[in-house]
Amino acid sequence: MAEYSAIRTGRLKLKGHKDLKPVKKHKSKKRTHEEAVAASDKEDMIKHGGWWSVQNFSQISGALAIEFGERCYIKALDNGLFVLGPPHDEGDPPSPEEIFTAFPVGETKITLKSGYGKYLGIDRNGIVVGRSDAVSALEQWEPVFQDGKLALQAANSKFVSVSPEDDSFYAQSITAGQDEILKLRCNKDLEADIESKKKNKGPIEEKGSVEQIEINYVKQFQKFQDKKMRINTESREVLKSAKAEGYLHEVLLDRRSKMKSDRMCK
Numbered sequence: 001m002a003e004y005s006a007i008r009t010g011r012l013k014l015k016g017h018k019d020l021k022p023v024k025k026h027k028s029k030k031r032t033h034e035e036a037v038a039a040s041d042k043e044d045m046i047k048h049g050g051w052w053s054v055q056n057f058s059q060i061s062g063a064l065a066i067e068f069g070e071r072c073y074i075k076a077l078d079n080g081l082f083v084l085g086p087p088h089d090e091g092d093p094p095s096p097e098e099i100f101t102a103f104p105v106g107e108t109k110i111t112l113k114s115g116y117g118k119y120l121g122i123d124r125n126g127i128v129v130g131r132s133d134a135v136s137a138l139e140q141w142e143p144v145f146q147d148g149k150l151a152l153q154a155a156n157s158k159f160v161s162v163s164p165e166d167d168s169f170y171a172q173s174i175t176a177g178q179d180e181i182l183k184l185r186c187n188k189d190l191e192a193d194i195e196s197k198k199k200n201k202g203p204i205e206e207k208g209s210v211e212q213i214e215i216n217y218v219k220q221f222q223k224f225q226d227k228k229m230r231i232n233t234e235s236r237e238v239l240k241s242a243k244a245e246g247y248l249h250e251v252l253l254d255r256r257s258k259m260k261s262d263r264m265c266k
Helices: 002-006 033-047 190-200 210-221 237-245 248-257
Strands: 062-068 072-076 082-084 100-105 109-113 119-122 128-132 142-146 149-153 159-162 169-173 183-186
Touching (some): 082 169, 109 142, 128 169, 149 159
Antiparallel strands (some): 062 072, 072 082, 142 149
16 A cells, blocks of 8 residues: 555546646536525515514614514504504615614513603503613513524513504414514614624623623613612622623613612512
8 A cells, every 4th residue: 555655646648648728617607595595685675675684683783673574564652552554665664663772681682662762561461562761571572583483572471463453562472373473674784783793792781890781781771860870789799600601681680670769670
């Protein structure tokens, strides 16, 4: 075998034949699957006025629209209730009253704020309402992604849908069927957002020490009636372990709930 390893291998040469120039291989003009998907997503985004469909939790933040069916979005009313708005023409974006602001809360949940400045929650009957200035457990939502589909679970562990009778918005189904399937749409620059998250490696509120992190979130959620910020004075050792183990937001919420002046937690 040693003799074979010493032989210099190369292209087979035939007697009487001139060396031929290697034939250049042309790249196939056929689009790859990834390119086709990207093109499809771009076309979908154009049809919805520049609003693209989110595919995972990390993409949810900032301006957000909730779509049921084709180009029909949940609309906020001035009485704190919500209905499904009329269909939009192709290429039109959601209307201002159909745009919400999403804030991630922990690893799997979000809060939603309407254009009226109120947080979306549910009442005892499972009706979605937007009348709260505060964020409690009732104002937290969990997007559930499965098999390329998305449903939104409310604090009562039920999924949201639209009433076929009056287009009202409620959470009353314990399972996610066809009526509970929706799309969350954003209009931010997705590529820029990905690069920003790569650089920052986490929300800006979670930069610094655990003391600073707690202050950041208190500023975001606490309502200052007397212009004084109130921080839980208990030991922050539990925050350090919670941050390391991935349940920091739950502990922060619990600490804020212990403050009598904090209306953000009930």
